[in-house]
Amino acid sequence: MEAVARRKAAAYVCRSCTRQFQRQLRRNYSNSAPRPDIYDVVCVGGGPAGLSLLTALRANPVTSHLRVALVEAQDLSKVKSWKLPPNKYSNRCSSLTPTSALFLDQIGAWEHLDQTRVQPYHEMQVWDGVTDARIEFDWAPGSAPVEGTTIAYMNENLNLTSGLLKRLEQLGGVSVFEGANVENITFGEEMEDLDLSQWPVVHISGGKQLTARLLVGADGANSPVRAFAGIDAKGWDYNRHGVVATLEMEGEGWGGEHTKIAYQRFLPTGPVAMLPMPGNVATLVWSTTPENASLLKSLSPKDFVAMVNAAFRLSTVDLAFMHTQGTDQDDEYSWRLQHTSFNPRAIPQTVVGVQEGTVASFPLKMRHADTYIGERVALVGDAAHTIHPLAGQGLNQGQGDVQSLVKTIEFAVTHGQDIGSIMSLESYVSERYTANHVLLGVVDKLHKLYSAGSGPLVPLRSLGLNAVNALGPLKSFFMKQAAGSGTKIF
Amino acid sequence: MLPSSPLRQLAPTMARRVRNPKTVARLASIPQYSAPVTTTSSPSATTQRWHSNHTSSPSGPSSSSSSSSSSSSVNPDEISHFNALAATWWDPHGSSRALHLMNPLRHDFIQNCRSSSPYSSFTVLTEDASDLLPPSSDAAHNTTHNTANVQKLRYLDIGCGGGIFAESAARLPTTSSVLAIDPSPGVLAIARSHAKKDPGLSPKLTYLSSTIESLPTLKPEAVTQKFDVVSCFEVIEHVDHPSLFLDHVAQFVKPGGWLVMSTIARTWTSWFTTNFMAEDVLGIVPKGTHDWHKYINEYELRGYFEETEEKRRFWGRPRAMGVVYVPGLGWKEVPGSEKVGNYFLGVQRLAGEDNA
Numbered sequence A: 001m002e003a004v005a006r007r008k009a010a011a012y013v014c015r016s017c018t019r020q021f022q023r024q025l026r027r028n029y030s031n032s033a034p035r036p037d038i039y040d041v042v043c044v045g046g047g048p049a050g051l052s053l054l055t056a057l058r059a060n061p062v063t064s065h066l067r068v069a070l071v072e073a074q075d076l077s078k079v080k081s082w083k084l085p086p087n088k089y090s091n092r093c094s095s096l097t098p099t100s101a102l103f104l105d106q107i108g109a110w111e112h113l114d115q116t117r118v119q120p121y122h123e124m125q126v127w128d129g130v131t132d133a134r135i136e137f138d139w140a141p142g143s144a145p146v147e148g149t150t151i152a153y154m155n156e157n158l159n160l161t162s163g164l165l166k167r168l169e170q171l172g173g174v175s176v177f178e179g180a181n182v183e184n185i186t187f188g189e190e191m192e193d194l195d196l197s198q199w200p201v202v203h204i205s206g207g208k209q210l211t212a213r214l215l216v217g218a219d220g221a222n223s224p225v226r227a228f229a230g231i232d233a234k235g236w237d238y239n240r241h242g243v244v245a246t247l248e249m250e251g252e253g254w255g256g257e258h259t260k261i262a263y264q265r266f267l268p269t270g271p272v273a274m275l276p277m278p279g280n281v282a283t284l285v286w287s288t289t290p291e292n293a294s295l296l297k298s299l300s301p302k303d304f305v306a307m308v309n310a311a312f313r314l315s316t317v318d319l320a321f322m323h324t325q326g327t328d329q330d331d332e333y334s335w336r337l338q339h340t341s342f343n344p345r346a347i348p349q350t351v352v353g354v355q356e357g358t359v360a361s362f363p364l365k366m367r368h369a370d371t372y373i374g375e376r377v378a379l380v381g382d383a384a385h386t387i388h389p390l391a392g393q394g395l396n397q398g399q400g401d402v403q404s405l406v407k408t409i410e411f412a413v414t415h416g417q418d419i420g421s422i423m424s425l426e427s428y429v430s431e432r433y434t435a436n437h438v439l440l441g442v443v444d445k446l447h448k449l450y451s452a453g454s455g456p457l458v459p460l461r462s463l464g465l466n467a468v469n470a471l472g473p474l475k476s477f478f479m480k481q482a483a484g485s486g487t488k489i490f
Numbered sequence B: 001m002l003p004s005s006p007l008r009q010l011a012p013t014m015a016r017r018v019r020n021p022k023t024v025a026r027l028a029s030i031p032q033y034s035a036p037v038t039t040t041s042s043p044s045a046t047t048q049r050w051h052s053n054h055t056s057s058p059s060g061p062s063s064s065s066s067s068s069s070s071s072s073s074v075n076p077d078e079i080s081h082f083n084a085l086a087a088t089w090w091d092p093h094g095s096s097r098a099l100h101l102m103n104p105l106r107h108d109f110i111q112n113c114r115s116s117s118p119y120s121s122f123t124v125l126t127e128d129a130s131d132l133l134p135p136s137s138d139a140a141h142n143t144t145h146n147t148a149n150v151q152k153l154r155y156l157d158i159g160c161g162g163g164i165f166a167e168s169a170a171r172l173p174t175t176s177s178v179l180a181i182d183p184s185p186g187v188l189a190i191a192r193s194h195a196k197k198d199p200g201l202s203p204k205l206t207y208l209s210s211t212i213e214s215l216p217t218l219k220p221e222a223v224t225q226k227f228d229v230v231s232c233f234e235v236i237e238h239v240d241h242p243s244l245f246l247d248h249v250a251q252f253v254k255p256g257g258w259l260v261m262s263t264i265a266r267t268w269t270s271w272f273t274t275n276f277m278a279e280d281v282l283g284i285v286p287k288g289t290h291d292w293h294k295y296i297n298e299y300e301l302r303g304y305f306e307e308t309e310e311k312r313r314f315w316g317r318p319r320a321m322g323v324v325y326v327p328g329l330g331w332k333e334v335p336g337s338e339k340v341g342n343y344f345l346g347v348q349r350l351a352g353e354d355n356a
């Protein structure tokens, strides 16, 4: 609540100057103003969060009468018609929890995803690269949640956004402004019979202006909507990059086609994760220093593959050494592997290739907006919070936001509230803010705990993982959290 | 700060603090709410008493649109108090926050009332066909209604204040129109300027500065066409003659339609929470908002609708819902709490003739 008050104070300054400015404009051009084009919801950003929001609003009979618009900088027709050969996968994959999958199913989008490209996984192997303390996240008999043994679904982001766009096309009724950048956001005008001075007006490339009862910022980490609303996002950069790649494996995995396993090893530079995709494919998310990331991106496919195999097998000292070599990691790896003992069944199968053009990296950061709402503004997804990818929760948090915001809008509609007013948006923040904050904090602390190569934290954390592993009920609690099916603390 | 008044209140005569000398003559009306007297006061007698008061009033009936005249059921002190409140009416963190939070429950209660009866204002009377059409498709209007074939409701909101309920009723896709009246020009100005901020409202929402007594003169069609839902929320406790007021309200309710009210019981708990805690300690409502002596207990209000055979033919069985304000959580329905604090009371009009 304090955050809301603070934001209000901050926004007051901008709003009053904007208004003053508009009053001047009005004096000069009062007669030339065209009748405003008013929407109930203008959503900026057609990523996973924005598209789910619009789909959910259109699919819900209570909210389907709302006049809605989407503004997206990218060309969405390309996203919708996205298609890759069966053995090729995009490097941007996310794990969708059963909770997110259920929501996508409820809004009729899940069936529009290409199911042959969605891979459920059933076990998680997580271990500490320094101490080798290990936690095996497989379901103990009787502890699996009712919906099955699936922990989560690996899926390409494009398969999701493309599926959402197909569902949206089926539902119809959205004014889509694609390939359209938001150039400016101002406030509306006060006319004799209509006072829109507190209504956001979105100016998009090409000169079109959309007036919004509720402006939703689903516009990612650098949200222009958040900037317009004067909402601050606090956090820090991890000085880490996430290196992603699509990998070709020697086989379908130790559990075969029906028991797929996700792997994550905590290295002093950050966690490296390998997540199963259909067939012999896996996707890599390796958080590491910017220097290591640029080295990895510069390597030949053969050397890159060697580094990935090394990351799951060699000692952290050997691995650090291999990062100092400009090239020939493949030879180095073969030699060092002979001198390293490990249980091959406890780590991913060997990587045999990397799909061309899929090695890329993104800077990692932690950001949390001070609030998710303002007068006639709501933020969802990465616009509201950016999380370290180690828990694979970023996209799922956004789905949780969308579900909550749609519920809030539905309540407002059935009770005659103005869906843009702070009063009706309050329940959205109160439902989501703490939940997201706890998760951001836990993931942030995990990152920091496991980023230490030596020192007092190291024995402590091996105790941590071993202890968790030994305590069945606690482990099952963590797994249910990972699957989004447990008690809702996240 | 501790009142001498609640002690006085224990006396069965229900002495009331006289805020305006002109209201003295009308103090007699209150016993109609206490059970022992109900048998002696027939509805027609009540109406007569109201008329005699009305004509004997020094200023006479007001015909102007801002009729804050002392002839109405509304106390002038109350009006000036609400004028002073106007500025913060729509501030979500201001003095009316509790009312904003309560507003969704009002709709739930109306919904609950309407679905409790197999009859509705539509089964009893044929609706004016023009009301059933969707509102004009102004670009500003927020909906492309798919409810066109559903019969839409006409609302009359009495004592609308800044328009918290009136706006929300007008926004519902199931509403055809809302007429919202209030005698305080200050709050109506706030209501009008706030409604201007929402282009979806203007086709459906009309504000009128009027008391219920002057409404038939100002808008004769309000009596002939009547309303599916007549609401007076947090009003009765501010009215000098609750029973006369209700007699008057009856003529605006369509047969099959509902009169819904909310108010607060006159108990130690309500004094403590609304006068002492809310106004003095927490400051969540402005001081002087509540005159605890005017609070009406649920059995008294219920009694009005059940006191005579004639009334029982005219009105269905009252339905009540008690609500409690939980700081940090807002309003919650608490069964049984209608006896001690805030409550809703809804009653369906059964009779077709206007003469209860």
Ligand SMILES: Cc1cc2nc3c(=O)[nH]c(=O)nc-3n(C[C@H](O)[C@H](O)[C@H](O)COP(=O)(O)OP(=O)(O)OC[C@H]3O[C@@H](n4cnc5c(N)ncnc54)[C@H](O)[C@@H]3O)c2cc1C
Pocket: A044, A045, A046, A047, A048, A049, A050, A071, A072, A073, A074, A093, A094, A095, A096, A157, A180, A181, A182, A183, A218, A219, A220, A221, A224, A242, A243, A244, A285, A362, A380, A381, A382, A383, A389, A391, A392, A393, A394, A395, A396, A397, A398
């Ligand atoms: C390396 C990496 C790995 C990740 N792994 C996982 C994972 O395993 N699991 C998981 O759940 N999440 C993961 N995430 C996070 C996940 O990708 C994001 O949380 C998710 O994409 C956020 O969705 P969004 O819709 O909120 O924002 P975005 O996907 O960022 O969408 C924002 C949209 O807004 C548009 N936009 C922005 N500005 C404008 C403008 N001015 N005008 C018009 N349009 C504009 C953009 O074009 C974009 O389409 C990962 C992230 C990274 C970087």
